[in-house]
Amino acid sequence: MKKCQYFSYELLHEDKNCGARYGVIHTIHGDVYTPMFMPVGTCATVKYISPEELYDMNSQVILANTYHCWLRPGEDIVNYAGGLHKFMNYKRPMLTDSGGYQVFSLSKNRKISEEGVKFKSHLDGSPLFLSPEKSIEIQNKLGADIIMSLDECPPYPTTYDYMKKSIERTLRWAKRGQEAHNNEYQALFGICQGGEYEDLRKYSTTKTVEMDFDGYSIGGTALGESKDVMHKMIEYTVKYLPKDKPRYLMGVGTPEDLLEGVLRGVDMFDCVLPTRIARHGSILTTYGKINIRDKKYEKDLSPLDKECDCYTCKNYTKAYLRHLYKCDEGLGKRLLSIHNLRFLLRLSEDMRKAIQEDRFLEFKKEFMDKYGQGKPTTLIK
């Protein structure tokens, strides 16, 4: 195992009134401030968005996905090109997911064993085998600043017995991945699972922490559980995490989920939501979610969100964006994605500021008072 000497986390300030924390992560590609939202670029690109546009919207870390990059173009080609940063011309820090989420999302096409996961490629059905060692090997070649240990992400709900077996196996996989890790420039995060079961969350978390990772991820949330359950999953995990390491809530989420996570001491988030829903016409605004497709915006010459400072809001009207959307023009998807990403990045900035001033709770209430005035967002049944 190669321990990373180029990665560290500093807790700069804790809000006096809640668990929210402001910090900085040092990497060889620069410093990033937390709490932060990380845009997802599964196939080594944030869909429709260039690196320059990401810098402009003050994006810090972006993600790429091990499973997808493994299939195309292949980790050796990325490595030959000089790693993900050079390959895709992104100069800021990057993170790769381990393929653990595909253990969940491709569940119809895979089989889990102690050794690893057998997949059928979603592209052509060809057989694939991903082990903890293989995942780390691929990620070592991809060269992101932060990499993830391969985990099993069981669906929600999962029985207690299965979850117990699953977290035991994920712990063994974590150990194997740690031993396989062979790139001193990369920080390795362990992933805590355990579903909604308090004792399993505690067990998974404390055992993972004992292995001394560079940071800790909270997995298994936002899989269809209620908000209450999600909040409990976060609490059951954060409780056992060390203060001097970053905490990453994987796959989350909505503006309200970010606020709830930060309130409970989470530092990092990622989610496909802003980009995916943008491509489908849904827009996050200060006053709630809207759909640009709706006829009421046909002649609306105002920006998507009057309080937004993004490139799209500074330059384009709803009427034009609606037109682009309805014509299925790529520029529409790009402009809408820019807005939604900037919305969550700006929310992150505002949260950091509020925490430094010990007024996170007030900020959260003010934000939700406005955001809730729009159409209620029922993202989880």
Place this chain on the structure above:
RNA sequence: GGGAGGGUAGCGAAGUGGCUAAACGCGGUAGACUGUAAAUCUAUUCCUUAGGGUUCGGCGGUUCGAAUCCGUCCCCUCCCA
């Protein structure tokens, strides 16, 4: 002037006596989307006071029953003169 084929919902297009208010596609109107198998998926789309009402170029027939059969008129496309 002669011959042939057509006119079905906003558009394209099935259907050729009852199971047809009428397949399907597009377009329209809405909804969903949380570590991306996602430029995807779902609902809805003649009118309606929800009981019904009015439709398949127009009009008139045949029939218990017609978008479907018959007559006639209008219009469109192609070929020959």
